[in-house]
Amino acid sequence: MIKRVSIVLANYCPHCVPFSLRNAKKMAEYLGVPLLVLDIELPEQLEAADNLVEEHGDWSEDYLIPQVFVEYTDGRVEHLLTGFSEAVAATEASWKALFSSSHYQSLAHEPTGVPHSHASSHHNSLEEFVEKYLTFQGQCHRHCDNPSTLVHLKSDSKSLIGAYVCPSGYVSRVVYFSAFPDVKPLKDFLYSQVGQEIVKDRDIRPATRHGWELGNDALAEIGSVSPTGVIKEIYWTVYPKTEDERRRGIFLRSYLKQGRRRGKLFIQNKQ
Numbered sequence: 001m002i003k004r005v006s007i008v009l010a011n012y013c014p015h016c017v018p019f020s021l022r023n024a025k026k027m028a029e030y031l032g033v034p035l036l037v038l039d040i041e042l043p044e045q046l047e048a049a050d051n052l053v054e055e056h057g058d059w060s061e062d063y064l065i066p067q068v069f070v071e072y073t074d075g076r077v078e079h080l081l082t083g084f085s086e087a088v089a090a091t092e093a094s095w096k097a098l099f100s101s102s103h104y105q106s107l108a109h110e111p112t113g114v115p116h117s118h119a120s121s122h123h124n125s126l127e128e129f130v131e132k133y134l135t136f137q138g139q140c141h142r143h144c145d146n147p148s149t150l151v152h153l154k155s156d157s158k159s160l161i162g163a164y165v166c167p168s169g170y171v172s173r174v175v176y177f178s179a180f181p182d183v184k185p186l187k188d189f190l191y192s193q194v195g196q197e198i199v200k201d202r203d204i205r206p207a208t209r210h211g212w213e214l215g216n217d218a219l220a221e222i223g224s225v226s227p228t229g230v231i232k233e234i235y236w237t238v239y240p241k242t243e244d245e246r247r248r249g250i251f252l253r254s255y256l257k258q259g260r261r262r263g264k265l266f267i268q269n270k271q
């Protein structure tokens with residue numbers, strides 16, 4: 001039996017309020033259970049929020065919000081959704097896909113709530129899957145008002161590293177995609193490109209992407225690119241703390257290799 005729906009959020013976060021809070025309320029009403037709202041800005045709710053995210057969600061020192069869970073009376077907790085760093089519109093779209101998924105309907109009827117991804121004859125590579133379902137048009141962050149697009153930097157059969165880059169080459173964030181949440185390949189890659197000093201743990205944030213929040217086509221295909229039925233994203237978004245850090249930025253020197261845009265990261269002053 002489902003006990004409640006829980007959402008970890010903050011009022012300042014545009015991915016959280018108003019629409020994620022509204023959608024979590026809608027979900028709790030649909031399931032006929034209470035909604036637990038844990039606001040990380042309220043000291044009395046922070047510990048419970050941290051515990052839920054650390055044990056069942058996408059945990060890091062400065063984790064992503066919102067994170068949404070379904071809690072069962074037998075103690076099981078299922079992670080349903082984490083906000084998309086790429087764009088608020090991507091988080092909104094993931095709620096929409098969740099609501100129209102068979103998984104969402106099954107929550108109301110089958111209290112086991114075991115996520116399932118359908119076997120598919122379609123065999124995509126992880127890179128193709130990411131291009132189709134996990135690539136969004138973003139907005140350049142702390143640099144200009146232009147859109148940012150995902151440039152693939154490194155890929156193999158199991159993982160992909162890409163960077164969201166604006167037309168001037170400024171990098172808003174680097175994203176690692178894999179079936180498993182292994183942070184080491186991402187760190188090794190970043191160290192090799194920009195050095196260790198600028199890569200801080202607090203700027204690294206994981207997110208679990210389920211098929212149901214990416215739409216029915218993705219749900220049908222996710223099993224062929226991930227044995228776990230989920231794709232883990234790990235974001236590296238630099239949040240500068242000092243004046244010196246604010247002046248600098250990560251940029252991409254891009255080039256064409258076999259017709260595809262590739263590139264190398266480097267640090268320079270923004271002006």
Ligand SMILES: [Zn+2]
Binds near residue numbers: 143145
């Ligand atoms: Zn820019």
